[in-house]
Amino acid sequence: MFPGMSPSAIEIDRLTKRYGRKLAVDALTLEVPTGSIFGLLGNNGAGKTSTIRMLVGHLYPTSGAVRLLGTDLHSAGESDRRRIAYLSDRMRIPGWMDPRAAIAMNQSLSPRWDAPLAERLMDRFRLRRAGRFSRLSLGERRKVLLLVTLCQGAELLILDEPTLGLDVESRHVFLECLLEFACQGDRTVLLSSHLLSDVERVVDRVAMLRDGRLVTQGVLEDLKEGIRKLHFPAPVSRDELSVHFKILSYDGTQPRQTVATVSDFTDDKLQRLVGGLPQTGELRTQRFNLEDIFVALMNSVGD
Amino acid sequence: MNFVLWRYDARRAVSIWTSCLAVVSALALLIDGPLTDNDLTWIWQFAGLGAGTLIAWRMFADTGGTQAYVFSRGFSRSQLFWNRWILGMSLVAVLVFWMWLILAGGLRSGWRQWAGFGDAGLYPLIAPYEAIIVPTFAATAWGSFAVTTLLVVLRGIQRPGRVVGGRGTLGWWMLDVPLCVAASVAVVGLLTETTLGPGWMITAWAAVSAPLTTLAAWHGYRHLEVSA
Secondary structure (H helix, E strand, O other), rough: OOOOOEEEEEEEEEEEEOOEEEEEEEEEEEEOOOOOOOEEOOOOOOOOOHHHHHOOOOOOOOOOEEEEEEEEEHHHHHHHHHEEEEEEEEEEEEOOOOOOHHHHHHHHHHOOHHHHHHHHHHHHHHOOOOHHHOOHHHHHHHHHHHHHHOOOOEEEEEOOOOOOOOHHEEEEEEEHHHHHHHOOOOOOEEEEEOOOHHHHOOOOOOEEOOOOEEEEEEEEEHHHHHHHEEEOEEEEEEEEHHHHEEEEEEEEEOOOOOOEEEEOOHHHHHHHHHHHHOOOOOOOEEEHHHHHHHHHHHOOOOO | OOOOHHHHHHHHHHHHHHHHHHHHHHHHHOOOOOOOOOHHHHHOOOOOOOHHHHHHHHHHHOOHHHHHHHHHHOHHHHHHHHHHHHHHHHHHHHHHHHHHHHHHOOOHHHHHHHHOOOOOOHHHOOOHHHHHHHHHHHHHHHHHHHHHHHHHHHHHHEOEEOOOOOOHHHHHHHHHHHHHHHHHHHHHHHHHHOOOOOOHHHHHHHHHHHOOOOOOOOHHHHHOOOOO
């Protein structure tokens, strides 16, 4: 981080959003450190998009506060707003524009426009400069939106389902660009996507939402380290397990095997648990990828 | 002013504005003369109403995905509102000026004489006096522009179950309507002491209501939720 910079690019404090009786976001408190690529994950209706739209000032919170790069975007001026670039899956460039006009418009609005990157992305995305948006395919429209978002020279990128409709090759190009962007040190990315394999490739931190509430947040590698699936070659009761770990799922129905997914995993805790069990065979521990972790946490007991 | 945004909005409005220009031109050239403040006033009121409504709707009613795009380009709400308001009002002003040019500037006069209409003998003598209908057209156009702006904004902030700066904005709106009515009644009352016709009354009403309605719309626009 550079001297004088805020340690958090995004600060969310007890953010709540109600749509009538429906509680979309429930007292969410979260911090996104400057310089990180942060994944905001959740099932449909979990409150990700509402949260993001409140972050960028498109929705008003029912209560709570949000600060982006140290400022409240609702009252921010032009220069502060231009430090933030936002792309959502529902965003559309007007149908009468063509890519050339859209790029020119964004270039003239962005004092720190990255022209070399724009040229590079034009080539790598194989974008046509002419042709009205109304006649372009979904993927081509998304590519132009990605280009104008990435090239704004913003300090904070907020991306809601950015790869929707993109082909595999373009997704790879986009993910490379995200990594390059974040490698500049003072740049931060908040990324929300259901494509968890993509998310896992680029993020260093994640937060997971369910029903508008925060389920977990932290460094991705710590999460991966802390959540394991344990295969015991013997019956192990839920009580015995819960002494050492937080149990996310438990299957003790097999006579000679117990399978459980646990969080707070450490080798020490496992050794202590195993020390008290009869030795009947090999104990296996299975590491999870992000998708497995997500499913385990979303389906975990105690909900 | 932001000229990038101005260019963008002008491009969006150009087809509707051109259509309004064509209709206004046709009306101004084809309706039989002499045009007075009392005869056929409703035509100019409707023309003004249509032009103001359409231009305001084009300026301020973004579709969901496009609205999200424009609102994410780094503009503040006030900047977006006043850019669009000034551009819309300017487009209406050009229409008004064009109409005045046709009536008082000799286009209508020349056209009706050249084409040999029944009233051709009256021209060019009455040409300058026919411009009396321009204020009626201008007032209804600017007035309906202001009212439509407010209605578009209200539509954006009053979605079911979504109270969006709601009470404040509704307060403005509730204050706005009786103020407009009271002020216009007072002005019209003053004017009816004179011999001025209904065109001037609508002009007075619009002149009073447009600024108040615009302020209410601006207040609402700052609390607008982007729909996508």
